[in-house]
Structure formats: C-alpha cells, structure tokens
Amino acid sequence: MSKVSACLTCGACCAFYRVSFYWGEATGAPAGYVPSELTEIFHPHLLCMQGTNQAQPRCVALEGEIGKHVGCRIYQNRPSPCREFVAGDEIANPYCDKARANYGLAALIPVKEVA
Template sequence: MKTEFDCQQCGACCAYFRVSFYWGEADDAPGGTVPAQLTEAIGPLRRCMQGTNSKQPRCVALGGEVGREVACQIYAHRSSTCQELMPGDDKCLKARRHHGLPV
C-alpha cells in the first residue's frame, strides 16, 4: 500500500465524504471529544461534521486549500471516523482521485 502521501498537502478526504460517527463522540456526551458545535445530527444516534452532509462536502474544521496546504483545526479531538481513514487506503485514493490528485 502506498503511504507516502502528505495529508497536510492534501485534505481530499475531508472534502469528499460525509464524516459521520456515533453521537457520543461529541463533547456534549461523557468522554466525547469532537466539538459538538461543529457537528449536526443525522439521526437519533449519529452525527456528522458540519459541511460534510452536502453535495459538495467540506468539513468545517478543515483549514487551508485542498491539494495545497491544509490542517484539521480539531486534530487532537477528531472522530474515530477521521482517525481510521489512512493515507493510501481505498477511501483515501477515491477522495484524491475526485480532487484530481495523484494516486
């Protein structure tokens, strides 16, 4: 698996998927970390990052320009969904292709 992608020069996955997770990962639940004010409900048990439940998703926590220089502004507090997506995995490659970035 190719893993030499630099996420800080990419951000494609933060601007391609609906980034959803169990509601209890938000910080208005005990032990939650994701800032609740940056999320929206998508059902009784799930939330997503604001900006990603859209035809042209872009997470509200993503700063910078996709494909150039980006940073997650809540990196230490991001959801398990964000943590599980790995550079070079299938989702990564799909998002990079969508944004016209090399795979």
C-alpha cells in the same frame, strides 16, 4: 527516519466524504471530545461534522487549500472516522485514491519502511 504525512498537503477526504460518528464522541456526552458546536444530527444515534452531509462536502474543521497545504483545526479532538482513515502513502487505500482523484490529485504510493 520520519516522513511528513501526505495528509498535510492533501485534505481531499475531508472534502469528499460524510464524516458521521456515534453521538457519544461529541462534547455533549460525558466522555465526548469532538466539539459539539461543529457537528449536526445525521441520525438519532449519529452526528456528522458540519459541512460533510451535503452534495459538495467540506468539513468545517478543514483549513487550507486542498492539494496544497491543509490542516484540521480539531486534529486532537477529531472523530473516529478521521482517526481510522489511513492515507494512501501508508497503506493502499482506494477511498483515499478516490477522494484525491476527485480533486485531480494522483493516487499515493504506499511507502514501505526498511527495517
């Protein structure tokens, strides 16, 4: 049985946290995959997604309305923090809950699959 990820309707984490990662993940590096033109320098060894290093962050790659319907226009090439972030409907994630609360969205309840 498959389920639709809550991330397709949420997007709160993409507009709440800074998304910083090692520069080698960007396309300017030999094995990079994150589009360099969507990043900015955060630290000598770290980049961040444009739009996420400000008082009211919103990733430049986030499309749609938070809490309604969203998508990432670079999903297949997203940086490691985005790949590692787990929605609260998969496992309990207080960071997901905090971002959702900022937008007036209820915390997600982890769904346990029955074998």
